[in-house]
Structure formats: C-alpha cells, structure tokens
Amino acid sequence: MVASNSELAYDSKIEGEVIVSRADAVINWIRSNSMWPMPMGLACCAIELMAVAASRFDIARFGAEVMRFSPKQADVMIVAGTVTYKMSSAVRRIYDQMLAPKWVIAMGACASTGGMYRSYAVLQGVDRILPVDVYVSGCPPRPEALLDALIKLQEKVKREPSASKLLSA
Amino acid sequence: MPKPDMPAEYAFPDSAAKSRRGELDTERMSISMGPSHPSTHGVLRLQMELDGEVVRKAEPVIGYLHRGDEKIAENMTYNQFVPYTDRLDYLAPLANNMAYAIAVERLAKLEVPPRCQAIRVITAEMARISAHLLGLGAFGIDVGAWTVFLYSFAEREKLYKLFEELTGARFTTSYTRIGGVARDVPEGWTSRVDAFCEQFLPRLEETLSLLTRSRIFVDRTAGIGVISKEDAIAYGLTGPNLRASGVPLDLRKDKPYSGYEQYDFDVPVGTKGDGYDRYLVRGEEMRQSARIIRQAVAKFPGGSWHAEDARRITKPSKDRVLTSMEELIQNFMIVTEGPQMPAGEVYFEAENPKGALGFYIVSKGGGVPWRLKIRAPSFCNLSILPKVCVGAMVADIVSILGSLDFVMGECDR
C-alpha cells in the first residue's frame, strides 16, 4: 500500500528531469535505505550480527553495512546479546549520545526479555532502559531474521511523519 | 621492535623531548577502553594509565557479561544445563557441550560407546576450526585486514551448514546429552565433513598467506605482548597462548579423553610467546584439526550414539519408550528429575580452542548439582593483561588483545 508520505511521483513529460514528491517520502526513503547500525554486540548474537555483515547474508544490500561504533555517527542501535545490570548503564549512556532520529533493534531473546537467563545479574529485557522499535526472537536469531527485522524497521521509518517533526522541532 | 621511550635528542622542539628534559609538566592520562569498543572482542573494559603513548598501568574490568551461570546450574538438571554451556565460549559451542558432558559422565563413571566418542571428536575439532577462524578474522580486522575476516566467515558459513544439518542450529547447538549425543549423524554427513576438510585446507593456506608474511602484520605482532614461559604457567594460561610461550601442554595428547589417543596429530609449540607466535600456533592447529577430522571420519565406527543401559541416566530409545511401560517411566523420571548422579566431586578439563575449560562438579546425589564451577580459560588468559600491557604502546594493546583471543561469555559466565 502506498501511503501518502511514501509517494514518489515522477513524470518526465511534464516536469522534465525533475522528481516531484512529498518531503516525507524523500526523507523517509533516504533514512530507511542508509541505516547505519551501532552494533552493541555483547554476546553470542554479536557473532550472528557479524555473519549478517559478512558475505553470505550481506547486510550491505540494505545499506547498513557501515557498522559505526561511535554513537554520534549511527542511526540504529542493534542490541545483540545479554544486557547485564553492570552493562546497562553503559548501554543507556551510549543510546543517549546517539543523535535523533534514532531507533533500536533488540536482537535475540536476551535483549528482548532477558532470554533464558532469569538470574540476579541479567536485565530482563533491554526495553527496561531503552525504547525498542523492533524485537527479534531467536537464540541467536538467524541472519535472515535480523534482515527481516531491518526491513520491518525500514517500513516503520517509511511511515513516520518526518517533515512535520523536523519543522516543529 | 617498538621503542617505548621517545628519544630525547630531537633536533626540533618536540613536546616529548621537552618533557624528557624536564621543561614541560606532564602527568599521566587515564583512559578507559570499553566496554563497548570495536576491538575489545566483547564487553571488556581496560582502564589504562598512559604516559604519552606508553601504557604504564592497565587494569581490566570484567563482569559486564556475568549472567549467573553457576547459580543457574544449581537449579537445573544436568541435561537442562547443556544450552548454557553453549553460550560460554560461544565461538565453539560443540566443544563446550562435549567438555560438560564428559565431566558429568566422570561423576557417574560412565563410558560412552566409540561411535559417540568419534562424533564428539569430529564436532569438537570442527568447532575448534570455527573458533580459530573467527579469532583470526577478528584479529585481522583489528590490525587492519578486512579481507581475512570475510574469507574466514565464508569458511565458517560452510561449517554452520554442517552443524545445522547435524544439530538443527547454526551455532548454539546444545548437542550433547549426559551419556551420549542428542541424535545420530544424518546419512552422508561424514562424507560431507570430509569434503569440507578437503576444500578447506587450500583455502586456509590462502587466507593465512594474506597475513603470515605480510610486513604490516608481522610488524604489528612480532615482539608484541611477549609472555614468558614462567609467567604463562604462573598465571594459569592454557591452550594456544601457553603453547606459544613454549610449554608443550595439550590435554588431548597429555590426558586424552573421548578417544583422542587413537588419532595421529601434532601439537604446535611456539618459541617466543609474542603475538605472531600465537597467530602461527592457531593457524597450525587448524591444519591439525582438519587432519584429526579426516582420520575420525575414515575410522568412523558403527554402533550406538549413546550409552545403552545406563539406567536413570540416558533415555531409552523412543520406540521402546512408546511401547513399554518401564521404559516410559524411565524416560519420564530422567526428563523431570534429571539424570541421577551419585554423590561425590569431580574436576575435568578439556582442551577447548581457547584453552583448558574445566568443570568442577560437587554432587550430593540426585539430578541437580550442588555446585558447578566453570573454570574458564579466558578468565585465566585475561588475568595476565595487567602484566603484559605495561610498557606497550596504546596501538599495541589492540594487537595484544587480538592475539590473546579471549571470549567474554566464557570469562564472565
């Protein structure tokens, strides 16, 4: 379904070499196709994250192979692995340093809900400290599942009213 | 060889030279590297005090991945704990599974049949290749070789395909059970493993050739992070790190378990104990692992993949369970109460890719251990960091961490 803020109209006979579109559509298209992840690779899911970035599953097809470890240069934080209470403050601080717009993917069972570690040291879900946009289940999730999550996030981004947010901010 | 002290006789005014001559006030800078850092291989935090570029003090802070595995083990039956062992050294889950299963079987003094031992050896050696490949790839990225990472991941994907065919999961396999393995090998799997080994050896040489004589790599690793023989033993280092320092200790040869004594393989031992030696030792170990796998596949015995007639420990075969009352009850008891172990204590160390993974189990009888201590090789390997980092330059720290090849999942448990 083509929503109003994802339309791109192009009619070369009338406008010539010019694309006419809505600001939302263009902004969302640019943002969703170049999501730079900040890999918060903590445990085993980080290995599957590396496998997604490697040649067989190739996250570069989606514009997201640029794994930026600096939060100021990243768009989406992929929390891959178990977040312990000791680590939770570091994760939150890094999230705070990311610049808007920013999103979070909770990859794996441990990041979503604490996973199979129901113990005294594990944060039961990273959504206790961060607002999560997409949860991926699996222990670890297959790389295809992570790519599916990325696609879902891209669709979510495409539905956002970005222009009004920018103008009102 | 890098010179940690800047020369004082510079012709032009240089701040380092000035500080040596006492003209510039300097003080040490505290820097905290991690826990979220591309080169710390997981969540390790290194608090360093720098004097210019030279590290004067390095204090690792661990525990950022402490998940409470040992406490969880006190509340789970022996078979229920197997998935947690996967996630210790998560680069080689099958090797951890095997180490744990053998430790518990030592409690019951249970011998598994030869086919099961052969399966465990094959999977453990495949896991060793997988772990060393990833260590190599990560080490390569840290010192600037991105291609090595991609090549090693391509080989690892082939291994993942084989693991998935055997166990159902790409890498956290949970494959062993107390007294055996979860299921038998599928038809044709062993010949596929052999085919993998055959095509792997030339690819391995190609990948290693990118680094072994590369001037940049050698300069970044030779002479860096030297660990002497005495230090290695004093700090409890095991595995490739210990062997690179010149101690020829390999538990597969010196205290063989699971049928390793029938296979012919060499143990690479280094001489200098620097990062380059550790890299070479790991490369050679991969070649030897492929050799072991091919021998195991050639000799692959028939028979059962789990211990038969181990009452109250291994489950009877499914067709008996579904037709005979006694077997049904036995199956039920083992699943709900756990494999019944006698009271006593055991300690077993297996030669894992990162070092000697030890399990110390205290049992008071029953299906749940009283205390399970996991002796993690990475915990001991990291304890030498405060000593080995002093005097190195900041850029060398990355190289040292990569060459030690540790995993935080295991270190923190």
Add this chain to the structure above:
Amino acid sequence: MPAALDAVAAIKGAWAGVTDRASLDHPAVNVPASDLLGVLRALKEEHGFDMLADVTGVDWAAGAKPRFTVVYHVFSTAKHEYVRVAADCPDDAAPEMPSVVGLWPGANWHEREVFDMFGVRFAGHPDLRRILMWDGYPHFPLRKDFPLAGIDTELPDAEVVAETKTGAIAAPMMGGPFVAAEGGINMGDAEPSAKDESWSERRPKPDA
C-alpha cells in the same frame, strides 16, 4: 596417577592435620586453613605441581558446619596430574582464608571471584574487591540463602537510574527454569505450567 598419590602421601606425612577427602577422580586432601600455605608451597616447589588450575568456593548452606570451603586444584605440567586441596573456612559468619597470590599471581582474580560470589575474605590479597558484580553490590550471589532471581538492588549509575526509573529487580520466575529446593526438584512443582498458575487446588487464590 603415581606422582599425585606420592605427593599426597608425603603431605599427609609432613602435616598432621591433613586428611583424605572423598573424591571420584583425582587424589584430594582436606587441609586446615592454617596449614594451607605450607601445603600448597610444598606441592608447588617440592612435588612439581606448578600450575594452579582453579580456585573455587563451596557453600554448604546455613545449617552446615563448616559452611564455606575453598577448593584448590593444582596441576603438574610435567606429570600431567591433578591434586585437589580443600580448606574449610574456620569462621562461618566472616569466612577468611590466607591468600596464595604469593605462590601463583594468577590466583589474584580467582580469589577476587570467590570473594565476590561467597564473601570469603583472603588475608594478604593485594586488591580484594568485586570482579564480576559491580563494586557496590551488597549481596554475595552464590550463597545458598541468596535466591536465583536476585534481590531488588539499586543500579550503580545514579544518572541512568534517574532517567530510566528502573533498578536491578528480582527476575520473574513464573514459567521459568525449575528452581530446585534443597535436595532436588519437587516433581509436583516441576511442570512449567504449574508455576504459571498463580493458584491451584492446594494453594489459595490471590486477592482480586
């Protein structure tokens, strides 16, 4: 394992307080805490057990006397044999043990971990502080009276706590792993669905 057995026999001969410990694999001895350093030094220097494989603690639960035992595993790189040395902490309320950092520098981290998990203090340790939990954590997790789910504590970073309004809470156990009672699993409670129901015929209904 001849070398280990010889070493154990020699140790028992040299120290009167050393007794045999029941073990299913390696030779093991019980050593009084006061003789521990001497025994370990003899094992290391006279009998060739040059590597300290592991140091760990065991909590025998609140009623037992002694409550805490520290267990050392030493390994000989030449003879490839292990010896287990177990020392009971003399005081149950404030358990203490001499530190072996002087013999093996690698024991530093192992002893910090035993302190972190059990609260056993090591006399002579250069830097005894927590290693796996954060520095201000008030409990000792591997003690038998500490629940697996944990006890509600404050997180170490005050700014993050203020921002996220969360703390270290007790993990929800409902439908979760089988939590073993003393001596094993209660089969009646062993099914996950049994834990999920908050009431049953035998347990009263919750209010509202």
